[in-house]
Amino acid sequence: MNLILLNPNDLTDDGHVCITDPRRLTHLRDVHRSSPGDLLTVGVQGGNMGKALLKELTTERAYFQVESLNEPPPPPLPVHLVLALPRPRMLARTLEHVTALGVKEITLLHTKRVEKSYWQSPELRPDKIHQHLVLGLEQARDTQLPSVILSKGFRPFCNSNYLLC
Incomplete structure (x- = not known):
């Protein structure tokens, strides 16, 4: 996963992200080998991209603090x-x-x-x-x-x- 794609439902009201999807949690642990304190690239489905700080990673959830979401997605191909x-x-x-x-x-x-x-x-x-x-x-x-x-x-x-x- 080069980008941790966030569902808009993953975002909380206070600017944090909570992921409970088992596939993404396994990918964070096993492929990224992420640990709390890592700064990862995230993007909201249908929205902007940016960085988020991993605060907590367990078998049930990953909790992020969003640093920024100000990068636009790449332009679509005219295909x-x-x-x-x-x-x-x-x-x-x-x-x-x-x-x-x-x-x-x-x-x-x-x-x-x-x-x-x-x-x-x-x-x-x-x-x-x-x-x-x-x-x-x-x-x-x-x-x-x-x-x-x-x-x-x-x-x-x-x-x-x-x-x-």
Whole structure:
């Protein structure tokens, strides 16, 4: 995690941050090897980035004191990725990597070679897509989530506002 992405719900009224998500806590301990007193880069999802001082780290929570949140996120790339829906296992990796590269608009299409069963994959649930986008944002040191559009037909996509075929 190059950036500790904070959910707006993680922020307290007094300018502190409390993280209780087990994945992020494990990452802080095992990958960052953080300990109280460390100054880490943080960003609020959909907002600015900055620094926060780690005050407490236990197995149940991480408690930060926000030093600053005045850095804007990087500007979005002027790219709209249009992609035939990949296999479910590849979808997860693709969303993470594309988000890490800075793409802010992603359209997944049904094409002739896409198996119809792929559209029933649990990887297409909004919570799973969001999870993969967050992992990509953390690697990119970004806070702005991309939009993901699911289009089950190529012709409707062509007739949309995005593209004139």
